[in-house]
Amino acid sequence: MNRKGTTGERMKAFLILEDGTVFTGTSIGSSREIISEIVFNTSMTGYLEVLTDPSYAGQAVCMTYPLIGNYGICHADQESLRPWPDGYIVRELSRIPSNFRSEDSIQNFLVQYDIPGIAGIDTRALTKILREKGTMNGMITTNENFALDEIIPKLKAYTTGKVVERVTCKAKKVLKGKGSKVALMDFGAKNNIARSLHERGCQVTIYPALTSAEEILREQPDGIMLSNGPGDPKECASIIEEIKKLYESNIPIFAICLGHQLMALATGADTKKMKYGHRGGNHPVKDLENGRVYISSQNHGYMVDTATLDPNVAVPAFENVNDKTNEGLKYIGKNIFTVQFHPEACPGPQDSSYLFDRFLKMMEVTE
Amino acid sequence: MPKNPEIKKVLVIGSGPIIIGQAAEFDYAGTQACRSLKEEGIEVVLLNSNPATIMTDKDIADRVYIEPLTVEVVEQLILKEKPDSVLPTLGGQAGLNLAMELDERGFFAEHNVRLIGTTSETIKKAEDRLEFKSTMEKIGEPVAASLVVENVADGVAFTNTIGYPVVLRPAYTLGGSGGGIARNEEELVEILENGLRLSRVGQVLVERCIAGWKEIEYEVMRDSAGNCITVCNMENIDPVGVHTGDSIVVAPSQTLGDKEYQMLRTSALNIISELNITGGCNVQYALHPESFEYCVIEVNPRVSRSSALASKATGYPIAKVAAKIALGYTLDEIPNAITGKTYASFEPMLDYCVVKIPRLPFDKFISAKRTLTTQMKATGEVMSICSNFEGALMKAIRSLEQHVDSLMSYDFTELTREDLLEQLAVVDDRRIWVIAEAIRREISYEEIHEITKIDIWFIDKIAVLVEMEQQLQTNELTAELLREAKRLEFPDHVIAGLTGMTAEEVKAKRKEQGILAAYKMVDTCAAEFAAATPYYYSVYGGENEAVQTRDRKKVLVLGSGPIRIGQGIEFDFCSVHCTWAFSQEGYETIIVNNNPETVSTDFDIADKLYFEPLTPEDVENIVDIEQPDGAVVQFGGQTAIKLTEALIRMGVKILGTSAENVDAAEDRELFDEILEQCRIPRPQGHTVFTAEEAKKAAGELGYPVLVRPSYVLGGQGMQIAISDQDIDEFIGIINRIAQEHPILVDKYLQGKEIEVDAVCDGEDILIPGIMEHIERAGIHSGDSISVYPAQTISDTAKATIEDYTRKLAKSLHVIGMINIQFIVCKEDVYVIEVNPRSSRTVPYISKVTGIPIVPLATKVILGHKIKELGYKPGLQPEADYIAIKMPVFSFEKIRGADISLGPEMKSTGECLGIAKTFNEALYKAFLGAGVNLPRHKNMIMTVKDEDKQDAVEIARRFEALGYKIYATRSTARVLKEHGVNAIRTNKIEQSSPNLMDLILGHKIDLVIDTPSQGVEKAKDGFIIRRNAIETGVNVLTSLDTATALVTSLENTDLNRLTLIDIARIAGR
Secondary structure, eight states: OOOOOTTOOOOEEEEEETTSOEEEEEEEEBOOOEEEEEEEEOOSSOHHHHHTOGGGTTEEEEESSSEEOTTOBOGGGOSSSSOOOSEEEOSEEOSSOOOTTOOBOHHHHHHHTTOEEEESSOHHHHHHHHHHHOSEEEEEEOOTTOOHHHHHHHHHHOOOOOOHHHHSOSSOEEEOOSSOEEEEEESSOOHHHHHHHHHTTOEEEEEETTOOHHHHHHTOOSEEEEOOOOSOGGGOHHHHHHHHHHHHTTOOEEEETHHHHHHHHHTTOEEEEEEEEEEEEEEEEEETTTOOEEEEEEEEEEEEEGGGOOTTTEEEEEEETTTOOEEEEEETTSSEEEESSBTTOSSSOOTTTHHHHHHHHHHHHHO | OOOOTTOOEEEEEOOOSOBTTBOTHHHHHHHHHHHHHHHTTOEEEEEOSOTTOSTTSTTTOSEEEOOOOOHHHHHHHHHHHOOSEEEOTTSHHHHHHHHHHHHHTTHHHHTTOEEOSSOHHHHHHHHSHHHHHHHHHHTTOOOOSEEEESSHHHHHHHHHHHOSOEEEEETTOSTTTTOEEESSHHHHHHHHHHHHHHSTTSOEEEEEOOTTSEEEEEEEEEOTTOOEEEEEEEEESSOTTSOGGGSOEEESOSSOOHHHHHHHHHHHHHHHHHTTOOEEEEEEEEEOTTSSOEEEEEEEOSOOHHHHHHHHHHSOOHHHHHHHHHTTOOGGGSBOTTTSSSBTTSOOBOSSEEEEEEEOGGGTOTTSOOBOOSSOOOSEEEEEEESSHHHHHHHHHHHTOSSOOSTTSSOOTTSOHHHHHHHHTSOBTTHHHHHHHHHHTTOOHHHHHHHHOOOHHHHHHHHHHHHHHHHHHHSOOOHHHHHHHHHTTOOHHHHHHHHTOOHHHHHHHHHHTTOOEEEEEOOSBTTSSOOOSOEEEEEESSOOOOOOOOSSOEEEEEOOOSOBTTBOTHHHHHHHHHHHHHHHTTOEEEEEEOOTTSSTTSTTTSSEEEEOOOSHHHHHHHHHHHOOSEEEOTTSHHHHHTTHHHHHHTTOOBOSSOHHHHHHHHSHHHHHHHHHHHTOOOOOEEEESSHHHHHHHHHHHOSSEEEEESSOSTTTTOEEEOSHHHHHHHHHHHTTSOOSSOEEEEEOOOSEEEEEEEEEOSSOEEEOOEEEESSOTTSOGGGSOEEESOOSSOHHHHHHHHHHHHHHHHHTTOOEEEEEEEEEETTEEEEEEEESSOOTTHHHHHHHHTOOHHHHHHHHHTTOOTGGGTOOSEEOOOOSSEEEEEEEOOGGGSTTOOOOOOSSOOOOEEEEEEESSHHHHHHHHHHHTTOOOOSSOEEEEEEOGGGHHHHHHHHHHHHHTTOEEEEOHHHHHHHHHTTOOOEEOBOTTSOSSBHHHHHHTTOOSEEEEEOOSSOOTTSHHHHHHHHHHHTTOEEEOOHHHHHHHHHHHTTTTOOSOOOOBGGGSOOO
């Protein structure tokens, strides 16, 4: 193995926040300039799963764990075909990867997909700013001659826009199985949702996000799975319309994250943006039915506003133990349950994977 | 689920004396849990034989019993105090074993006492090898192929089916006592025989050897509702094969991907659920480095050393939460004290890296094998926190206080390449330094990994540090390079050494460039929530989070660093009480310490905690930010005292006795002057630098003489020389480490050794009591049995001691604590040592006299007078009790260590015997120390010529108790001449059956062997003592101890012990 110098000359990079804070570090990955929404993730492992989670489309993600890249890149662990964040912010990238499964270094991976990033900054200080002031936009640039007064208005004006259409699959795809037939709506689905169902014997048909309800219902699935995905749920107006029809169908539905928010919007409730969201693998959620607490994997910046729920339509099924925000809904008179967190884990704890079994049972009973 | 209202009075069992494998971590856990119970209005009854602990304070529990940890004592205590519940999971293996034994007897059921925290079924499932294995098989968790055997033949047969090497683990022992790896049948038989005997249940697990796999640990918590979480995972840098207590450990794991991390996390949660644990649990795994294959190595259903480390590494108070769970609370009902916003049902996320390095005692046991195995040898540990691994490693190294400050501190440059490769294969405490040298020689990562099995990632990190050394040596010290060197936590003086500058120049350059340490918070949540608890660590390159406080007067309390022989938990006791006393006086308190096992580093002891190395540079960085009004150094042992000079240079006021006066006590000439002024005699002596000067001095004084370096603790390097040859040898040993201070050569006086701790306010003194050592002078005070109140000296001598103490304290201008050791020969009193600081005996004497010396000394330091604090100055009236402090040793853990007692301290801990009569107190003290006689009533005596006459009386008394006495030729002859029916036995070099056969035959209860002078490793005595210790036989090397033991045995008809509640010994 070749040794690489510790202080080899690397290009300077800057992270500029819309509040005017500037962090100086070194450039990693692409040296392209980007503007994006800056968020932080507290997971200590699973950086590749985070990078390839389509829900990060339209965001630049800061990893609060300071040592990233230690075990390299193992492509089998990717949650989609490519990394999605606009930018990547770390304290330190390991100069060598070490793991028996590692096929590449994270440095190469970022370069290969043209993802710009910054290393060597005080990620904890950045996290504290985001925590105190809320998620904000920022720029990563290698241009040393930046002019703050020109950049800040640009940062303030920036909006993520419609991202679901960017990340969803282009064509329908089928994973053969002998069990229940599940239609998976891909709003930016992590691979492990389909894998979790397929492993349990389901035949999983993955549909592009803009597929009409009619097309899905025509296939007479035993159940419908609404996936996670990026962005503001209210940007998905046409999808919400289709979900309304799915709601009426009486087919069992299980929804995760963005899917959960979309179902709430489709049934008349409202969503709102959180100050800095939940991104990590340590959030306790309580199953309100039995009082049990599970540690969950999370990645969301919006939430369902429980004050707007019609108790005749849906009631809270899970809540966050820390901040009491809504983490799941049960729909009255329907075989529908939705969660804000990620039972498919990857990265993060697998404690709530039992929800897939619950979904399977629901489909069996309904049959 | 809220608290169970039926739980009102809880008996908490502590872990007893500090021994290797069971140390201060249980005082930390126990103290935290007791406070947590009291917070809930529970009445706490505490049992622990260790008087040096904080948990045995009357402030911590309502009823405090410092009594031997035996089944009989617990039974009697339950009958007396009638607790409704027993919490056994805080006292380590000792507490757990005790609870199990009582449960098996049906005692708890009979008296309606419930075990809380965990059930006996759970303990059995986790601890009994067979039940554990079948439980793991039931839930599909892999364990290494293994078989529990109860005899050697079965072990050999099973090993033949799975192949060598195999690991041997005795059931129910602590710190892996008696375990090991066997590579062939011969080793197997040897280790197995020993292990079978040490196991409480006579069982040893023979297991497929998974040495070389990654060793990973998970700390998990579960409540009665079945909710479970992981507090932390940890990766041992040393792969499986080295006890985790002796491994360098990093948290969180560094080389595991999310798939591996979650696989093991899920497994740990499955295990804790299946075992139905309510509380904390530690699960250890071996993970194949090149596949997903793993094995569960071990489960500890209790708090442990690892849980203490995990608590300090994350800020999650495992013991506190475990205590609440034991009362019935669920995780989501228990608030996280650090954030105040989250709950105990959330998993800590770290945004830093933690490194723990064990503190191994090879500086004390120079003849011991340094090799690290599955048998733990470390006496303590240090922890450090940094935002990068290299920095955390560098900080941990310099926290060890073993003359190491970088990866250049051990020199292997002399080794040839071949020798170096061979050295790499040696698993000992210097391995990371050997790896650094291998990297300097450009041995490839792969080759180093192949030999050491240490993950390449760690090897690369060591390489980063080596490359920095090289850059500092060869390149110009630019601001950029300096910044990077500081990011990697190179101390200024190491940078200075590499660049040819002075440390002051490096510091100046640093300040000029604004390269300053910043402090970050340990907040359990990677900054996701604002934290309320100021628990800090330093980094270079980042924003400073330490809150600037200026509203109250501020005091810096310097801790005592890692637990080592000579500087133990006693100093943590003193630091904590001093902190609390300052707090009561309205001060803002700041603790600096680096020991993860202790109470002082719990986040709610001081107002602020800095988890940092205790070196001048690290302390100065804190001083720069905090600007304290003063610092106290007299409570943190030698570690803190050594910082005095540096603190003065930083402009920090030393509170209490001034530095000059500390020096006066240590500087022979100044001290002699003071003694002369006060007309206090001391043994004649000289200061020397060379062996020649020493021999000249000894010639003038006449042998025997005491030889020792000045400025040491625990008598380190101190020896009694009886010849010029001894002097050459001892001076050689002392000078292996460069001495800044001269060596002392004193006339050796044989008399009664007496010790006092006193508080002085500048005018008056307060002596809580006079302690007398059972062993004659010449055995280190920390290794002597100490009796309060002194039994055999006259009132005149006591008055003289009081008078000398007053004179010395006043002449040295002591403000605060002073410790003085005297020798009394008839009515003559000589001073042998003065330490103007808190000592090892302070917790013991505080507890048995009921006088809270540390708070008193702290108040005196702040200007209060003894008189106004409600005490009559002088020697206090004697208590109604006799209290005996008994040293406890861990010799069986350290292969090759010489166990004979002398001026250098060797004990790791202590226990107390307290009673109305001397005999009962002595009996309790021996019982507490685990001297459990008789079993076979066979003993061996082999004493040096000078001792032979004294030995006769002892032998006669043992014989009267029914002991059969074996003795070697000359001892047997003397005994027979005096009418003792001794059986003459062959020496070990003679034909069988000889002494060794007797010892290995396991029919011997006791060996009394007084070694002749000098270092005599190769001699018979050494081999006899080692073998006796390693086969679990009690060995005494002083006739004074033997006399005490026989006295105690003559009084064992005390079938009921009287239990004494220490909390009721009111201050007078």
